[in-house]
Amino acid sequence: MTDKFEINPDEAGVIPGGGVAVPDLEGWFVDEVLPLEAALMQFLRRSGRSAQDIADLRQEIYLRVCESAKRQIPRPVRPFVFTIARNLLIDQMRRDHVIPIDAVSDLEALNVATDVPGPDRNVMARDELRRVRVALDELPPRSREVVVLRRIVGLSREEIATRMNISEATVTKHLVNGLKALANLLYAEIEAERRIE
Amino acid sequence: MSDTRHAEDCIATVAEDQAAIWIGRQDHKSWSASDQKELDAWLEQSLVNSIAYWRINAAWKRTERLAALRPTVKGPVAAPDLVRLRALAKRTAAVTAVAALIGGGTLYLRQPAERTYATPVGGREILTLADGSQIELNTDTVLRISGGAGQRKVTLDQGEAYFQIKHDSAHPFVVSVGSRRVVDIGTKFSIRKSAQDFEVALTEGSARIESSGLRQERSITLKPGDVVIATGASLSVKKTSLRALENRLGWRRGVLIFSSTTLGDAAAQFNRYARTKLIVSGPAAQLKIDGTFVANDVAGFAAVSRHILHLKTHQNEDEIVISR
Numbered sequence: 328m329t330d331k332f333e334i335n336p337d338e339a340g341v342i343p344g345g346g347v348a349v350p351d352l353e354g355w356f357v358d359e360v361l362p363l364e365a366a367l368m369q370f371l372r373r374s375g376r377s378a379q380d381i382a383d384l385r386q387e388i389y390l391r392v393c394e395s396a397k398r399q400i401p402r403p404v405r406p407f408v409f410t411i412a413r414n415l416l417i418d419q420m421r422r423d424h425v426i427p428i429d430a431v432s433d434l435e436a437l438n439v440a441t442d443v444p445g446p447d448r449n450v451m452a453r454d455e456l457r458r459v460r461v462a463l464d465e466l467p468p469r470s471r472e473v474v475v476l477r478r479i480v481g482l483s484r485e486e487i488a489t490r491m492n493i494s495e496a497t498v499t500k501h502l503v504n505g506l507k508a509l510a511n512l513l514y515a516e517i518e519a520e521r522r523i524e
Numbered sequence: 525m526s527d528t529r530h531a532e533d534c535i536a537t538v539a540e541d542q543a544a545i546w547i548g549r550q551d552h553k554s555w556s557a558s559d560q561k562e563l564d565a566w567l568e569q570s571l572v573n574s575i576a577y578w579r580i581n582a583a584w585k586r587t588e589r590l591a592a593l594r595p596t597v598k599g600p601v602a603a604p605d606l607v608r609l610r611a612l613a614k615r616t617a618a619v620t621a622v623a624a625l626i627g628g629g630t631l632y633l634r635q636p637a638e639r640t641y642a643t644p645v646g647g648r649e650i651l652t653l654a655d656g657s658q659i660e661l662n663t664d665t666v667l668r669i670s671g672g673a674g675q676r677k678v679t680l681d682q683g684e685a686y687f688q689i690k691h692d693s694a695h696p697f698v699v700s701v702g703s704r705r706v707v708d709i710g711t712k713f714s715i716r717k718s719a720q721d722f723e724v725a726l727t728e729g730s731a732r733i734e735s736s737g738l739r740q741e742r743s744i745t746l747k748p749g750d751v752v753i754a755t756g757a758s759l760s761v762k763k764t765s766l767r768a769l770e771n772r773l774g775w776r777r778g779v780l781i782f783s784s785t786t787l788g789d790a791a792a793q794f795n796r797y798a799r800t801k802l803i804v805s806g807p808a809a810q811l812k813i814d815g816t817f818v819a820n821d822v823a824g825f826a827a828v829s830r831h832i833l834h835l836k837t838h839q840n841e842d843e844i845v846i847s848r
Contacts, residue, residue, distance in 0.1 A: 353578045361579060381535075386537045386539065389579075394571060459586050478588070499552075502551070503548040507580065509584065510579055510583035514582075
């Protein structure tokens with residue numbers, strides 16, 4: 328299954344509202360691509376590569392997806408993203424000789440488009456506040472404290488520094504770590520996987 | 525795995541690290557027009573930067589909804605609210621630690637000086653290190669290599685590997701397996717780890733096994749033909765012929781070599797290499813076989829059982845049952 332994903336010429340680049348280019352690449356990426364990240368990461372993790380390699384792979388996949396979307400919006404998005412992911416993974420495995428070719432054929436056989444459930448938009452919207460709360464609970468404690476004091480209590484950075492008895496630079500450090508962890512918790516992780524206790 | 529470490533080691537790409545720093549700075553009243561210009565320039569620099577920024581920023585924006593939990597009264601926050609919020613902020617560290625573990629540990633663990641190599645079931649791989657040493661990974665194996673300067677440290681987490689080490693007495697090559705270490709003294713050896721124990725078989729040169737913990741245990745020096753079996757508390761050594769050792773290493777050529785091996789043991793060996801599992805039921809398991817088989821050719825093995833040993837084989841979805 329090495330054939331490239333084909334874009335239906337009737338649909339290519341046609342977005343609701345009639346435009347052909349991507350007027351808002353960021354909006355499209357956040358709304359259409361980021362919700363696929365949990366399934367994408369699950370797929371990448373099966374390759375047995377290190378967490379750092381997987382983060383780098385994710386970056387490369389997003390780059391290719393967005394570069395392509397700049398020319399024309401791929402529809403449907405999901406098989407397009409996964410085809411890019413799979414081709415990239417196969418290329419890298421072959422190049423790095425991490426896993427022999429017969430394992431790659433296993434990978435090629437994976438039906439990535441159907442074996443992981445896609446996000447249900449309605450459920451996501453209804454669930455949004457709870458999901459963010461759950462992610463917040465799972466932040467490292469100091470980062471969580473900074474985010475809560477900033478976002479919920481609405482304190483300024485100086486006030487947080489005073490309250491937590493740490494420097495403002497340290498507040499920033501916890502905030503920055505919290506931001507990265509939040510992005511992973513909200514996008515990269517499948518909630519059900521974390522909740523088994 | 526402490527929580528501080530989660531925070532420090534949160535997996536992110538370089539661009540995501542930078543994006544998080546930008547967004548962290550942006551969320552501050554000192555943010556100026558020239559800061560914004562600098563950020564715009566950074567975003568313009570590459571699409572990778574923009575994407576990383578969009579991703580982190582989208583997550584950050586989603587927390588805006590948390591403001592709905594904010595006390596409605598303006599002005600100083602009432603004390604009971606603060607207590608409640610601080611309680612929320614300080615939820616038990618244990619929950620976070622457990623959550624990170626359950627998340628596959630992939631979220632926060634990052635050891636830049638270390639690389640992990642893994643083979644899938646049926647896979648095989650050869651790694652060549654900078655010093656010319658070679659490590660061959662067998663099926664279903666996970667091995668980590670520390671990359672520090674002058675360091676030659678490897679950890680075998682799972683599976684089996686064959687080491688051909690270029691000896692360097694100034695920088696001993698050390699393989700950690702569980703709480704023990706195998707230190708080469710100019711060596712070719714293989715290590716196979718299972719859940720409870722591991723075996724070290726030395727084919728050439730010499731190596732030493734020592735415990736890395738506080739355990740009071742003599743270290744053992746191996747000679748060619750020695751096979752050491754290390755279980756939780758004990759080490760035992762048995763002598764094997766070099767020919768038998770060579771057979772053990774058949775996997776390096778992709779084959780399993782059996783010599784008076786019971787069918788049950790042979791099936792167990794095959795089962796390491798293929799997803800389709802062989803089950804030998806009843807007295808058939810005691811039959812002995814000789815021969816060389818392609819390691820993942822479960823079907824071929826079943827055919828031999830059927831045509832030569834005249835056994836029955838029955839294929840289920842992902843297993844083949846062999847019986848008399």
